[in-house]
């Protein structure tokens with residue numbers, strides 16, 4: 001079975017002093033989306049970027065801006081990311097707040113809704129939210145740092161998710177440790 005695959009390189013791997021050039025370079029390389037890893041130093045130990053950087057990116061690229069919020073209070077920051085021009089906003093089921101309310105706020109703002117699961121979170125946490133999301137992100141590394149190895153043991157989770165989705169138009173995103181080899185497995 002074949003289905004369309006989209007590639008969403010993370011801007012975490014960019015030279016942040018040259019973000020506009022990096023976005024253009026990824027577009028020329030065939031990227032479908034730009035993945036924006038947002039970390040708050042609380043939900044995960046690392047600290048990265050916020051909505052102002054998304055706003056700057058929005059001004060220089062027409063690529064889909066796929067914002068992955070690894071933050072404790074997504075509800076508090078969703079309006080900022082919507083205003084900054086995010087095309088998709090993904091938040092973690094492990095974060096604070098009512099996921100249905102957060103999903104509704106994202107959708108009302110005109111962006112696509114994603115939910116994300118850390119490696120240790122059972123897939124059931126996503127299955128009960130399928131009717132309110134456009135995408136489910138399965139982490140194949142522990143969130144928080146770049147450069148970790150792909151966790152192939154997440155395969156049963158991906159399989160269960162794909163089966164539960166069935167014919168519905170819901171994307172499955174795999175995030176972490178992807179390279180030309182591991183992407184085949186994913």
Ligand code: ZN
Nearest residue numbers: 035037068175
């Ligand atoms: Zn991510």
